[in-house]
Amino acid sequence: LPAALQPHQPFQIIVRYTTADGPAIWWLDPELTYGNAKPFVFTQGHSVCNRSFFPCFDTPAVKCTYSATVKAPAGIQVLMSATQSSYLEEEGVYQFYMEYPVPAYLVALVAGDLIHADIGPRSRVWAEPCLLPTAISKLSGIVERWLTAAESLYGPYIWGRYDIVFLPPSFPIVAMENPCLTFIISSILESDEFLIIDVIHEVAHSWFGNAVTNATWEEMWLSEGLATYAQRRITTETYGAAFTCLETAFRLDALHRQMKLLGEDNPVSKLQVKLEPGVNPSNLMNLFTYEKGYCFVYYLSQLCGDPRHFDSFLRAYIEKYKFTSVVAQDLLDSFLNFFPELKEQCVESKAGLEFERWLNATGPPLAEPDLSQGSSLTRPVETLFKLWTTEPLDSVAAASSVDLTKWRTFQTVLFLDRLLDGSPLPHEVIKKLSECYSSQLDSMNAEIRIRWLQIVVRNDYYPDLYKVRRFLENQMSRMYTIPLYEDLCTGTLKSFALEIFYQTQNQLHPNLRKTIQQILSQGLNPLPAIDTTAVTTDTPAMVLEDKVSEATNGAISLRDVNVSA
Numbered sequence: 001l002p003a004a005l006q007p008h009q010p011f012q013i014i015v016r017y018t019t020a021d022g023p024a025i026w027w028l029d030p031e032l033t034y035g036n037a038k039p040f041v042f043t044q045g046h047s048v049c050n051r052s053f054f055p056c057f058d059t060p061a062v063k064c065t066y067s068a069t070v071k072a073p074a075g076i077q078v079l080m081s082a083t084q085s086s087y088l089e090e091e092g093v094y095q096f097y098m099e100y101p102v103p104a105y106l107v108a109l110v111a112g113d114l115i116h117a118d119i120g121p122r123s124r125v126w127a128e129p130c131l132l133p134t135a136i137s138k139l140s141g142i143v144e145r146w147l148t149a150a151e152s153l154y155g156p157y158i159w160g161r162y163d164i165v166f167l168p169p170s171f172p173i174v175a176m177e178n179p180c181l182t183f184i185i186s187s188i189l190e191s192d193e194f195l196i197i198d199v200i201h202e203v204a205h206s207w208f209g210n211a212v213t214n215a216t217w218e219e220m221w222l223s224e225g226l227a228t229y230a231q232r233r234i235t236t237e238t239y240g241a242a243f244t245c246l247e248t249a250f251r252l253d254a255l256h257r258q259m260k261l262l263g264e265d266n267p268v269s270k271l272q273v274k275l276e277p278g279v280n281p282s283n284l285m286n287l288f289t290y291e292k293g294y295c296f297v298y299y300l301s302q303l304c305g306d307p308r309h310f311d312s313f314l315r316a317y318i319e320k321y322k323f324t325s326v327v328a329q330d331l332l333d334s335f336l337n338f339f340p341e342l343k344e345q346c347v348e349s350k351a352g353l354e355f356e357r358w359l360n361a362t363g364p365p366l367a368e369p370d371l372s373q374g375s376s377l378t379r380p381v382e383t384l385f386k387l388w389t390t391e392p393l394d395s396v397a398a399a400s401s402v403d404l405t406k407w408r409t410f411q412t413v414l415f416l417d418r419l420l421d422g423s424p425l426p427h428e429v430i431k432k433l434s435e436c437y438s439s440q441l442d443s444m445n446a447e448i449r450i451r452w453l454q455i456v457v458r459n460d461y462y463p464d465l466y467k468v469r470r471f472l473e474n475q476m477s478r479m480y481t482i483p484l485y486e487d488l489c490t491g492t493l494k495s496f497a498l499e500i501f502y503q504t505q506n507q508l509h510p511n512l513r514k515t516i517q518q519i520l521s522q523g524l525n526p527l528p529a530i531d532t533t534a535v536t537t538d539t540p541a542m543v544l545e546d547k548v549s550e551a552t553n554g555a556i557s558l559r560d561v562n563v564s565a
Helices: 132-139 142-154 186-190 192-205 221-239 241-262 287-303 307-321 328-338 340-344 355-360 372-389 396-400 409-421 427-442 446-458 462-473 478-490 494-507 510-520
Strands: 025-028 040-043 063-071 077-080 084-088 093-103 109-112 115-120 123-127 163-167 181-185 212-214 324-326
Touching (some): 063 077, 123 142, 132 192, 163 186, 192 409, 212 221, 212 307, 241 372, 307 328, 409 446, 478 510
Parallel strands (some): 123 163
């Protein structure tokens, strides 16, 4: 071999390349931003999209440091998921360096009309100028509180800074844990409790997913299940056990809803999913990855008897494997070695709860957490739901006296999700529900409103359809458009959906537009218009019915999937 290629000798390879439009790179015209002033671009590498951004070993098993030089026009701020950065103003050149090894999917770039404000000693928020005051008011001071709580549980935060950038509504998921620079969709700013959970989940990824990474996409639960467990330990420390149990109950409800739709024998419900050639790993991201993974991690913590003992194990696990990628056996072997008394008891082979069964059995979690500490928040939800769903409906007075504006967001969405599960409801029930709550819900955040509007659609409740139109006319995000279009097209309102889409498509990103077109194109066969003018003057003038489509109410909506990475 030439001297430069002798074993164990460093050498350099230069690859000159250009890249066309690819799944990792999202270009936005100014009209698709909040400020409507300047173009915007961001990347989204998870799971295997960054191969369209730069030449790389696009697998979580391979980690490396990176540097980048980016040239941008004046007035465009460029950010990357890097520990160091500099800017040469006279040349318009940004330079970035990530000093710690990361997998390819965590290399991220964003550029646009962004300004920042410090919100803590090692954190700042970046956003378009019109959004920055809101971002500051929501997060100032509390991000440091979450980081400090996480460090007390799992050891030092190793990435230096923890900054957040809020992206336009075209961002295809809720949040992404890019090291040093979490990406979050701006749409979530209005939903305080969801914002809290989403940011804390990404904070937890700083340890679980970024520092220690799943070596294969077939074991994504090693990142998402552990991060969800850590997220809930952090929320318990900062907001109390009742809040954590409420959020967990909400997510587990969604898990069982997805299980009912998919069937208990579906292979995607395994924690160790078989990834077939040609399948995008992102297609395997579902609530099992998060919630069944969480339940297994929670079960491991319960074997220790005290969650603080399990925290100690996770600190040791992070210290041993940081900046590397692992498989499930690494985690489980480390667990048993850390707790030799459990190894002696053969807990890994306990009948019905074998570790191997946890990993490879289809169906729901083998065990679920005790959520009784959240009963003060979940019991009112269960009581109200029973009042509305127990026949005969003679408890309307008691039900209508409940003021939902006094509830936490997760209480309201849990109540609405359960009504969604029971839809279609008797017409008298949906009519009374609208009379009692529709005006209250109008003033609430989008996470609540979309659920009420899904109830309206699944029950063909024409008097409130104008609210569906109004909502979709003001939304540009996947998470607040796709679920409604799915429900509209599953039921009898496909032509109504088509009408709204034609009016709003120019405000949607081309990728989202294409997705909605695919939903709308499935068997559209409209009949003449239904006359609804007698119902309310705000009802759409034309509501068409699809005679070949029946309301199955069984589509797996994005609302049933935690789309935070």
